[in-house]
Amino acid sequence: MGLQSFVEVHPDSHFPIQNLPYGVFRPEPGSEPRPGVAIGDYVLDLSAIASAGLFDGPILRRSDCFHQTNLNKLLGMGRPAWTEARATIQKILSSTEPTLRDNASLRQKALVPMDKAEMLLPMAIGDYTDFFTSMHHTKNCGIIFRGPDTPIPPNWFHLPIAYHGRASSVVVSGTDIVRPRGQGHPTDNSPPYFGPSLKLDFELEMAVIVGPGNELGKSIDVNEAADHIFGLVLMNDWSARDIQAWEYIPLGPFLGKSFGTTISPWIVTLDALEPFACDAPKQNPRPLPYLAEKVSKIYDISLEVRIKPAGEEQAHVVTRSNLKHLYWTLTQQLAHHTINGCNLRPGDLLGTGTISGPEPESYGCLLELTWNGQNLLSLGGTTRKFLGRWR
Numbered sequence: 608m609g610l611q612s613f614v615e616v617h618p619d620s621h622f623p624i625q626n627l628p629y630g631v632f633r634p635e636p637g638s639e640p641r642p643g644v645a646i647g648d649y650v651l652d653l654s655a656i657a658s659a660g661l662f663d664g665p666i667l668r669r670s671d672c673f674h675q676t677n678l679n680k681l682l683g684m685g686r687p688a689w690t691e692a693r694a695t696i697q698k699i700l701s702s703t704e705p706t707l708r709d710n711a712s713l714r715q716k717a718l719v720p721m722d723k724a725e726m727l728l729p730m731a732i733g734d735y736t737d738f739f740t741s742m743h744h745t746k747n748c749g750i751i752f753r754g755p756d757t758p759i760p761p762n763w764f765h766l767p768i769a770y771h772g773r774a775s776s777v778v779v780s781g782t783d784i785v786r787p788r789g790q791g792h793p794t795d796n797s798p799p800y801f802g803p804s805l806k807l808d809f810e811l812e813m814a815v816i817v818g819p820g821n822e823l824g825k826s827i828d829v830n831e832a833a834d835h836i837f838g839l840v841l842m843n844d845w846s847a848r849d850i851q852a853w854e855y856i857p858l859g860p861f862l863g864k865s866f867g868t869t870i871s872p873w874i875v876t877l878d879a880l881e882p883f884a885c886d887a888p889k890q891n892p893r894p895l896p897y898l899a900e901k902v903s904k905i906y907d908i909s910l911e912v913r914i915k916p917a918g919e920e921q922a923h924v925v926t927r928s929n930l931k932h933l934y935w936t937l938t939q940q941l942a943h944h945t946i947n948g949c950n951l952r953p954g955d956l957l958g959t960g961t962i963s964g965p966e967p968e969s970y971g972c973l974l975e976l977t978w979n980g981q982n983l984l985s986l987g988g989t990t991r992k993f994l995g996r997w998r
């Protein structure tokens with residue numbers, strides 16, 4: 608048996624001592640936001656651990672990064688600080704270490720039951736970019752939006768395509784999303800529709816949280832890009848397909864995307880994901896040298912989306928996919944983003960794009976699952992073309 612915590616962790620928990628994802632939370636209503644890590648059914652308050660002097664390594668000893676209301680300072684400190692923090696937290700939580708285990712008053716202060724914690728957006732997001740790196744999703748969208756002749760654009764196999772998203776409307780999981788109003792695609796010769804979107808969709812994505820950035824004008828080498836990635840969150844790029852289909856030519860996504868993007872409160876670090884690393888798919892044609900990596904890896908992370916209709920108890924699984932289906936790696940995305948000299952900053956959010964697999968059961972959005980509303984998706988007793996039962 609590997610490393611274990613003195614905090615009881617259910618075997619099905621996503622938060623064993625090997626994970627330790629970071630978030631920002633309030634332990635009680637009105638209290639100051641602070642960084643924490645998840646362990647079992649608890650959040651470990653890192654500000655309490657820092658105040659108790661337990662971050663005693665050379666980098667963190669004198670840092671106030673755990674007395675901040677977001678993670679940006681820790682993100683900017685880079686891998687040596689992250690490694691030191693992980694080693695300290697794993698030691699403090701391990702079953703063989705008495706410091707916290709046998710200190711009832713510190714435990715009382717530092718271990719907050721997760722159901723009492725209010726989770727917040729973990730970092731201030733200066734910029735948000737959304738990539739388009741699943742070949743299956745690209746092909747399906749191409750056929751649906753542009754017809755069967757050139758489903759995958761010719762540039763797609765040469766560079767990780769992306770658009771600049773809207774950082775201000777990124778919210779933490781659980782935040783209500785207001786159905787956007789806008790102009791929808793006209794049918795035949797009618798004028799454009801205006802009103803609440805009739806084609807509201809989700810997009811199953813993950814996203815990179817950027818650590819140290821780069822200076823304006825200086826790009827990041829693809830082989831060093833992993834040191835600029837703190838970790839990954841789950842992401843839902845809410846999309847209004849009717850608005851999107853009408854507005855996106857020729858400049859790309861705008862109001863069909865910018866009304867809301869949800870991320871998980873927990874950032875799983877690349878260190879914690881290392882045991883799930885696997886070979887990235889073979890790339891053909893070979894990428895240009897600035898995108899060619901010495902080690903080309905992705906992570907085997909199974910993902911699923913469930914929809915719970917309003918007023919029902921039961922959520923229904925509508926898709927099962929995996930991060931490993933992506934064609935372009937996270938490090939290629941990051942290196943490509945900076946190749947023109949564009950600067951990234953700590954806390955920037957880089958969405959992977961919708962994570963669709965090859966089989967219809969693994970498509971990452973309703974646009975694909977219902978083929979733009981042509982088919983009905985069954986959710987137990989009800990059906991959906993897009994989100995909502997109101998039409």
Ligand SMILES: O=C(O)/C=C/C(=O)CC(=O)CC(=O)O
Pocket residue numbers: 737738739740741744745748749752810812844846855860959960961
């Ligand atoms: O193919 C298109 O015109 C549009 C595709 C998307 O809406 C996808 C997008 O946001 C990027 C992605 O999630 O892969």
Ligand SMILES: [Ca+2]
Pocket residue numbers: 737810812844958960961
């Ligand atoms: Ca997207």
Ligand SMILES: [Mg+2]
Pocket residue numbers: 843844845846863864865866867868
């Ligand atoms: Mg969106």
